[in-house]
Every structure is written in structure tokens, then in C-alpha cells.
Amino acid sequence: MLNRRGFVAWCAGAFLAFATLTGHAQSQEAPDALIQRLSDEVLQTIKQDRAVQAGSLPRIMELVDAKIMPHVNFRRMTALTVGRYWRQATPEQQQRLQEEFKQLLIRSYAGAVNQVRDYQVVVKPLRADPEDKEVIVRTEVRGGKEPVQLDYRLEKTPNGWKIYDVNVLGIWLVENYRSSFAQEIGQHGIDGLIARLAERNKSGAAGNGATNASANGRS
Template identity: 40%
Template sequence: MIQRRHVLLLAALWALVWGAGVFASADDATALVKRTSERMLTTLEARRAEVNKNPAIIFGMIDDILAPHFDFEKITQGALGPHWREATPAQQQALTNGFKQVLVRTYARSLLNYSGQEIRYLPVKPGSRDNTVTVSTEVRAPGATPIPIDYRMYDNGAGWKVYDVIVNNASLVNNYRSSFSTEIRQKGIDGLIIKLGEMNRKGSDSTGGKGQG
């Protein structure tokens, strides 16, 4: 349900975009990205031996450092498109929880393989709507073409939150929208909820533990 390139790059996607507090201007979004990227990667390196023995530990690290600064409901709503309105409040919550776990587990697998690629931070750009910005970065590895990664963020009054990530001009939200729509047409909203659960069980097996619930 997700292209391989996204799986390989989510280490760069999520490790770059978090922080806390209220930020006075759009310019602070880039500083936030850089500061929290360094915190995530420093924490990983400090606990590398521990994580190598028990990879599931990485889920707690992601929950503590990254997850609070994603708007997972907004991300899920974007991925479902018009189907979001067809879901009951209980189904919307189940979809949000399931999709959050899919994204966290996908990122965790990639982060375990992070090997020091350089991250270049570019000037922030205004978004298409008020209180939104796009933070642009490039991930550079020796001998490889730089990979552009843009973070679409909005200020919810308490700080910046991410609502989409663009990798090589491909939207993470739009990438899932097609597969989610197909699943809903074939098996309904509950079928997609079941599918997300299956993906998370497989993700637990691939990272050596159950991780977050």
C-alpha cells in the first residue's frame, strides 16, 4: 500500500519535523526541523546498542520525540478524502489510530537503517493557506542524487504540526489516498480498518516486537 521509496525515506521524513511550544514566525519552522532532527538522531545513536537488542524500543522514542507534533487526524482525513465523511466518529478514531501506527512502524523500520546521510535545510516557503508553511530539505548521500523532502505544516495556535510530507514531488497523503479508496470500494470503511490492523501486525513482526499499541 506504500511505494518502496517512501519506506526507504521515512527516516528522513519524520526525524526532521518536531518540537514543542509556540513559534513566532514561519522562519522558526526550519529551526524547529533542524533542532528536533538532531535530537532524534542523537537519541538513537546514544541508545543504539539497546535498540539493536530490542528494536521495539524505538517506538517509544518516536512517541516521545516525534508523534506529538503530527496531526494524525488531519493526515488520515487527507488520505481518505471524501470517504472520511462516510465514516462514523468511532470509525474515524479507529482509522486515525490505525494509520498512525502504520506510519510510525514504517518510519521505525527506516530509522533502524539510518547511516548518517546529510540533511540540508532550505529556506521556508509560505503555504497555500493562512498559517501554513512548507519546510524544504534535501537528503544527501555520497554518490547519489539529493532527495527533496518538503514538509507541509500549519500553526494550530499552540505550535507547528505536520499534515503532509512530499518526497520527490510525491505526496504521502495522496499516495495512500488511492489505495485507501480502492480498499473502501471493495470492503468498506471497516474493511480498511481491518487492513490497517493487518499491516500493523506485520510491522510488529518486522521490527522484532509489538511496539506501541
């Protein structure tokens, strides 16, 4: 049975690692339909791909780099997580932050993927107006003892809807990391946060959060 921390790690990485696996962009696709399709593809791939089931980081990173960016505004997600310090970062620092944060989430995901093969995601009715530029798509992940809340924030762009935040068990991913990132930057600067993220990724300890976020009881 997937424990709470493992499930949070899986969800945090799943929407990044497998935002799409078929490569067929559907720019006019409704946000709730998009999430349902991507969720189904995630679980189907887990069932079929042995390398993914084994948590192969190279395989997961390959899929991330090749497929996910059309459906995730990862720059915005990283900027929101870093908060007010984002504008102080140089373009090079911003790029490094995105790279290390992405790897942090993917490493967290890799160790838990083989535990969710029998889960399914049910998308709830969308509460939004046609002219809305940002929406929240709410879902339930079923297959364990109780359904688990898993929600997505999306923005409408000329290239379709983009995911920029995810809510697991009532905790938004951006908010979960923001305080620990701010603390690290406050003590050691932006380069200090980058170094801390790189250290966590290199050691394979990313499942505990870049700056020990889970120790704060928020994941």
C-alpha cells in the same frame, strides 16, 4: 546503501516517530527552524540509541506516543488520506484509522532506521510571508550518492506549527496512500480498510503499504 524503497519508508516514518525527542515545545518557533531542529534530533538519536538503531518497535512506539503529537496533526493527515470517506466514518472508526495508519508508518520505518546514521538534513530558505497559515518547508537529505528531496507541509495553530504531510522524492505521503485507501473502502467499506491495515500491521508487512500502494509504482 539505503535503497529507494527503504529510504521512502524511513522518511515516511521518521517525521512521525521522532517529531521531537526532547519534549521542549517551542510554540513561537519558525517552521523552517522547527524542521531543522527536529531533523537534527532524529539523526542524533539514531546515532545514540541502540534500541532505535535496531528498529525496536516498542521503543519507537514509546517515543511516538510520548513525544510526537505536539508537532504533528496526525488527525488531519489521516483525514486527508482517507479523503471524502472520513466524514462518513464514526468517531470510533476515525480513531481506529489513526491508530492503524500510524502503526503502518512506524513499522515501515523500523526496518530502515539503522541505514541512515550518517545522513544529514539541510533546510532550504523558506519562501513564505509572515501572515501565512500554511507553508511548505523544503529540505535535502545528504549522505548518499545524490541529495534526496524531503519536504513538509505545516499549518500554523495556537500551539505552534504542526506537520500534516511529507513529500519524499516528489511524492506526497497523503497522496501516495489516498488512492489505495479509496479503493479498499470502495470495495469493503471503512471497516474493511481498518481490517486491512490491522492485518498488514499484524503480519509485519506494512513496509509494502496498507493496500499494496508500493505495487502501484508510487513508493
